[in-house]
Amino acid sequence: MIKFTQKIVVLAFVGFSLLGTGISGASADSQGMHKKIMVDDAWARARGATAKIAGAFMTIKNMSAQDDRLLSAKSDISKRVEIHTTKMVDGVMKMMQLKEGIAVKSGAEVMLKPGGYHVMFLGLSGALPEGSSFPVTLSFEKSGDVKVMVSVKKAGAMGGMSHGKTKMKHD
Ligand SMILES: [Cu+2]
Known part of the structure; x- marks a missing residue:
């Protein structure tokens, strides 16, 4: 009876180890995966041809052992990001540029969402049609560049503030 119990414990341990391996293997293949930074659910609201600005939102996870920081972003869709x-x-509601970027501590997850942090595109070169997508390169202090695809959703998506209807000042 004792032997039987020990066997169960050993099997459970092996099962747990395999599960752990499976999880890390799967995440390495997911979209926006970098060695240390993972970006999920990157999206922006649809914009017409006359729109000048747009915001993008996403979830940034820091899987590395050291604290990191999103310093800047680059994209072809606008003059400035x-x-x-x-x-x-x-x-x-007022928007302000974060010159120091956004801190993402080791093991932490930071959400960029309407009414909070966002990546801002200034001087759009064209429309952002619903259903399209565009690449953005995020630059992190420690992890370097991480390229993500941003999905364009319909203009009313997710509620919150609308950049298009709010008068904003940028320096
Ligand atoms: Cu903004």
């Missing part, structure tokens, strides 16, 4: 945050000031 900045890292922004959104703050409520006297009842008005």
Whole structure:
């Protein structure tokens, strides 16, 4: 009876180890995977041809052992790309550039979402039609460049603030 119990424990341990291996193997193949940084659910709202600015949102996970920081981003869809945050000031939503970027601590997950952190595209070169996608290169302090594809969703997606209807100042 004792022997039987020990066998069960050993089997359970082996099973757990295999499961762990399976998980890390699968994530290495997923979209936006870098050695250390993983980016999920990158999306932007659809924009018409006359729109000048757009925001992109995503979830950034730091799988590395060291703290990192999203410093900047690059894309062909606009003249400039900045890292922004959104703050409520006297009842008005205001966006401001984060010159220091966004800190992503080791093991942490940071969400860029409407009404909060976002990647801002200034001086759009054309429309962003619903259903299309475009590449963005994110530059991290420690992990370097991570290329992600941003999916364009319909203009009302996810609620929150609309960049297009809000008057914004950029320096
Ligand atoms: Cu912005």
